[in-house]
Amino acid sequence: MATCNVCGSMILFGGKKEGNYRFCNNTCLAKGKVFLVSDQIPHDVVEKETKALHHGSCPKCGNHGPVDVHLSYRVWSALLFTSWKTTVNICCKRCGVKAQALDLTLSSLFGWWGIPWGIFITPVQIVKNVIGICKAKNHLTPSPALRNQVRLLIAANYLENEK
Numbered sequence: 001m002a003t004c005n006v007c008g009s010m011i012l013f014g015g016k017k018e019g020n021y022r023f024c025n026n027t028c029l030a031k032g033k034v035f036l037v038s039d040q041i042p043h044d045v046v047e048k049e050t051k052a053l054h055h056g057s058c059p060k061c062g063n064h065g066p067v068d069v070h071l072s073y074r075v076w077s078a079l080l081f082t083s084w085k086t087t088v089n090i091c092c093k094r095c096g097v098k099a100q101a102l103d104l105t106l107s108s109l110f111g112w113w114g115i116p117w118g119i120f121i122t123p124v125q126i127v128k129n130v131i132g133i134c135k136a137k138n139h140l141t142p143s144p145a146l147r148n149q150v151r152l153l154i155a156a157n158y159l160e161n162e163k
């Protein structure tokens with residue numbers, strides 16, 4: 001089944017199609033412009049920016065890198081409502097682990113208290129953070145995830161300047 005490239009929800013009927021991307025509605029289509037633009041950015045531009053970011057100092061703490069993508073996972077619930085998200089942290093390893101530890105703590109405290117999703121999603125988010133913390137390492141070369149993020153950042157900048 002197709003999923004929206006922006007919000008990740010399943011597309012049952014209709015939806016919008018642009019290039020290789022599917023979007024669930026016009027709001028996501030507008031946000032998805034950045035994906036379409038990102039495909040047009042030349043490879044060497046992305047490569048150069050990625051290397052610069054990777055070797056530069058950490059945007060969060062200012063300390064020496066290498067800088068890469070560190071994902072952290074959060075969930076919180078309030079009775080019938082549960083919200084969860086994945087945060088893309090572009091930072092050094094130490095800041096990445098810090099973000100994962102924070103999300104781990106918040107999810108353990110506030111994730112459970114929603115019916116029914118809190119009970120299912122909370123252990124998933126906890127495990128993902130634990131794995132992230134255990135597997136944290138310094139990448140000697142930029143990861144593909146960092147390259148993707150840089151591509152999207154350049155595209156977002158381009159769209160911002162176009163306005």
Ligand SMILES: [Zn+2]
Pocket residue numbers: 004005006007008009023024025028
């Ligand atoms: Zn969507």
Ligand SMILES: [Zn+2]
Pocket residue numbers: 058059060061062063091092093094095096
């Ligand atoms: Zn840092």
